[in-house]
Amino acid sequence: MNESAPRILLIEDDAQTRRFLKTSLQNRGWRIAEADCGKTGLTLAGQADLVILDLGLPDMDGIAVTRRLRQLSDQPILILSARSQEHNKIAALDAGADDYLTKPFGSGELHARLQALLRRIARGSATQELFETGELQVDMARRRVCMRGSEVRVTPIEFRLLSLLIRHADLVVTHRQLLQEVWGGEHVHDQHYLRIYMGQLRRKLEVNPARPRYLLTEVGVGYRLVCEEAAGEQE
Template sequence: MLTVPMHILVVDDEPQIRRFLRTSLNAQGYRISETGSAVEAVALAAKERPDLVILDLGLPDGEGFDVIERLRLSSQVPIVVLSVRNDEQGKVRALDLGADDYITKPFGMEELMARLRTALRHRLQIQGETPIFRSGALSVDLVRRIVTVADNEVKLSAKEYDLLRLLVAHSGRVLTHGFLLKEVWGPAHAEDVQYLRVYIRQLREKLEADPTRPQLILTETGVGYRLRAD
């Protein structure tokens, strides 16, 4: 059980889903607020300042995309989208608007809990980024720009490091192809997905124990990449 309960706002128009999440999350020690309304979700988020928002995209009085946009005007609260929609375009749009993660219904509770923990860690990181990032055997010293795997220093090119640095800054969060390309190479390369894949492959060859079965830099098919956060 959590010593100081984290507060989660659940936004879903299905009462049975809200009831299931309330029961499951309360059992894990989280404090829950809930609503089935887009308008009320924005109001509750502003009033109660939750630590995390679980958001359905299909709401009776508005789109979940609009809720993400409204929340991002004034808050960096982690947003985990929970939706029956499984189209890649919808996932990319939600993530580009500022959602931290996207889970498709039906879902497993263990997976959801893991995603929530990762999103909450990301919130702590953006509040005060630690100078040294660690995940498994990987260590990245963000001050000295030194990357090691199992205590062995790894040499990266400038672009490889910039890409890894961006993944580290948002570890645990899915970053879309377009976001990574624009941030590392600029708007002119926003559509060069194959170019990005080449650099991801190079990073995996240098950082992964088995580049063909990556455990650090994970692929979200058709959407982007996620750096595992321990």
């Protein structure tokens, strides 16, 4: 076992699912800690680099566990749940989770999501002045956006929206979070703002705005900026 490999904490009450996840993740080189309930998970959370959390726990609601984990640290939290309704996803993400994967899922997709979360850790530990994916380049310090080598003029609001998606690249950002951070708390219900400005960004940055390559919609939940390397990992 590679002692330098990231440690994942699995908080999952179903023993069969936990065994499957442990085997799959260990085969990918991860180190694993396990908890079968929310209270045990909270006790072990300080030993982990990343948390995989099921919402349907026997002792605590998964949303409550998410909020408590977020109070304890900023370690990435990936929700795995059979609850596929949009309001469950929104509640978990707004409570502080970083991503949400609905059961059943493939091991390749799970691994790609975990790699995306590790990249988020790396971005947080380093000052990233230049973001690149595919033909898109964003100079964060100079607030300069280029597509296919040519500068694209964006408005201040468009740049704030794009910057927020870049900070969470490969991860879904909820409508509420985008509205609160870009426009302020008094606008958290004004989703038409997002539709307008995301439409403008897509017209400027996408070859075909109707079939976006970078700025993807998570229906009913929010938006995700997809890095090409992450898309490749899921194939």
